[in-house]
Amino acid sequence: MSMNILTEQQLYRSAPAIFANSPDRAVSDRYGFVPTINIVHSLQNEGWYPVKALQTNTRNKARNHLTRHMIRFRQDPDRQILVGDSIAELILTNSHDRSSAYQLDLGLFRLVCSNGMVTQTGDLGNIRVRHGKQVVENIIEGSLQLAVEIPNLSESVEKFQSTLISKEEARVFAEAALMMRYGDNWKNQSPVSPEMLLLPRRNEDKEPSLWKIFNRVQENFMKGGLLGRSVNGRLTRTRAIKSVAEDVRLNRALWKLTEDFSHHKTLAHRHFLH
Template identity: 35%
Template sequence: MNRYMRGMTNGGMIRANGTQALCLDEMRARVPAIFAAAAHESRSERYVYIPTETVLRGLMAEGFEPFFAQQSKTRVEGKEAFTKHMVRLRHASRVTSGDEAHEIILINAHDGTASYQMISGVFRFVCANGLFAGDTFGQAKVMHSGDAESKVIDAAYTVLEDADRIMNDVQEMKAVELQHDEQQAFAKAVHALRFDDPEKAAVSADQLLLPRRYEDRRGDLWSTFNVLQENTIKGGQRGFTRDAAGHRRRASTREVRGIDQSKALNRALWTLAEEMARLKGAPLASAA
């Protein structure tokens, strides 16, 4: 199994409709792990329980608004209300920037599987697609100890400082034109990331380049990157696999729903886009 797909889970999820932020009641109904009343019983006395709800309310008071929330499933009975969860937020001062918006991604868990993590991301309105920025941009982690609430809010502002650099990178990617063979090379690299054995995958690398909407029929790096990212993460592309007897069977690619898997694969794709820009002689400022 591909390392980006191990432990893939399919938990509760809610996404805002358009530019209207989510309210806490909406999130509570679909992503209850955010609102856990206590830490899971497996945690020791050294574990400082700071509910995500408290942190989220603090972030909202500072102008950070939630637009997406998700939690992981678990096979361990009794852990459903404590699992890893993710919230994507936008600051009121930076809700939109043309066709994209900078986002701050909060990841936490109340069962000891994650510290508080804050990571930069980009939301693309045309496809309602949320991306993670690459490893070029820092991420902040806050352990469950001490004054975690204020530390997470401080971390959010630290990550927010990357907003200008990230949105500048987006504009630079839009200015880089790719030839068809360069798009194919990009797709092959993405295909190899997504599938352990590309020869046995249900879809080919070229299929990952098929746009889902007219607006993405462009040859620039940003459009190509988004087509590849959307097809890789959202899945749903149809193709064929072969069983042990060699018979062809219809199959479709799976959506990447696990929080850790989505994060790792998204960040790897962003790094590939940075490398493609460098190979084209237009290195992104943040990666220079």
């Protein structure tokens, strides 16, 4: 299975903060600065290659090299691990302005929609590494720990695929997702209804499985473009999520929601059998 490995020129065009050579001037002397590109090179040496990069937009161009950025890594085609209809990835996020430590997550790239998701990894959670002298070694160690979790991730996806969801349950899922995105007052703040959020973008996603419901909601959030109404009642279209922090936060929350749904469905099924 082929993939497009990003060159350093492509990485720079997508996220120049990867190549920062100094931190924010406001950080203390104890802040151990390590350029993100050093981490990229180290992960490449371990067989993980950058395939996507982005960074949060900032109005202050002078801080363009400090802002939060994300890089998605995938193993070479001979070693890629398929998880259902997706490929396992590593997601690295970082900033150089003290707003975040290095974070490493396990993720999935769904082949049919080219839309990446960030997953929970059981008790491991995401791996946070503070800036310091051992950051490279800790990131590499973290990548090995996360790779061990991939079989568990595959089991979760298989369970989601085999779990059928009713229309009423799908609506509850969408309502919970809108609350994650817009807060407790989502009914007034969300420009779209739960039904709009559940609309499939392709025929193969019409299947009423938990996996497809999750993917519909996740893709509609991430890519935007849904027609709705603003708080003022004007017709509008939802925006794609371009903030690195919100991308990771919402992806994690949606994955946790899906796991919770799967767990409750399993408990309900067991109760019914007894």
